[in-house]
Amino acid sequence: MIKVVHTIKETRDAVNAWRKEGLTVGLVPTMGFLHEGHQSLIKRAVAECDRVVVSDFVNPMQFGPTEDLESYPRDLQADTKLCDETGAHLIFNPEPEEMYDKGFCSFVDMTGPTAELCGKSRPIHFRGVCTVVCKLFNIVGPDRAYFGQKDAQQLAVIKRMVKDLNMPIEIVGCPIIRESDGLAKSSRNTYLSPEERKAALILSKTVFMGEKLVREGLTDAKKLVELMKKNIETEPLARIDYVEVVDMDDISIKDTVTGDTLIAMAVYIGKTRLIDNFIVSDKGV
Ligand code: AMP
DSSP: OOOOSSSHHHHHHHHHHHHHHHHEEEEEEESSSOOOOHHHHHHHHHHHHHEEEEEEOOOGSSOOOTSSTTTTTHHHHHHHHHHHHHTTOOEEEOOOOSSSSSOOOOOOOOOOSSSSSHHHHHHHHHHHHHHHHHHHHHHHOOOOEEEEEGGGHHHHHHHHHHHHOOOOOOOEEEEOBBBSSSSSSSSGOOOOOOOHHHHTHHHHHHHEEEEEEHHHHOBHHHHHHHHHHHHHHHHHEEEEEEEEEEEEETOHHHHHHHOEEEEEEEEEEEEEEEEEEEEBTTTTT
């Protein structure tokens, strides 16, 4: 039976007991309101680690002042059921005060891979992400931590942080899980009205179109971005934040789709900002 704890001490005590038994530990950081995307990460962690901790924390530090911190969906009971059924062992669900006590003033900041894409439109976002993930790594001390390719820039940022700061943790990236009609699963999809839900399909449709163009031999990044943007613009409810072609590891802008390349987009559907992407490697699309 899964255990839900709310304090750093309880989490450390549980992990220390496992470590005494020589067990390996996996961590899946989430903001809760779990769906099959999160579940795929938990499944992978359960398959590869003896014990799995899921953190369930809506991190105020990674939200800008005009963003959706207050309205972000929460359901710890449903999350607990999903984690239990998937075989996780512990949910760490702290209050913001447990993570950030009065006087908190230390941050993990990053240049490089945070400069483009979401880092441009959400200037404090990755500082919040790096800080909370660093704290979670220090609290849990996992052997492996699992992140989704859905947030491809975040995955690149965390890989860089672990390398730069010599954290002895293996970062495992997991593929994007989609609804049956193609929409990438996201806790934020709950914001969409039925009409917006239909309109949101323009993201995945454009991803699939982009993949097809690359498969057919298009390597000119400018041309690819132009065609993808044109496609998104056919949807009246969509407003493009960005469509970019970048290096998968350092998230620098690329002119050609060669080597490990990330093609990423952020699009507003009404007030809801959604992201999607695809990756091209030497092995193909
Ligand atoms: P979040 O709760 O949105 O912060 O996401 C927690 C983790 O789940 C992140 O590593 C995400 O990349 C991952 N994730 C969220 N949605 C999906 C999805 N549709 N497919 C795969 N991973 C996902």
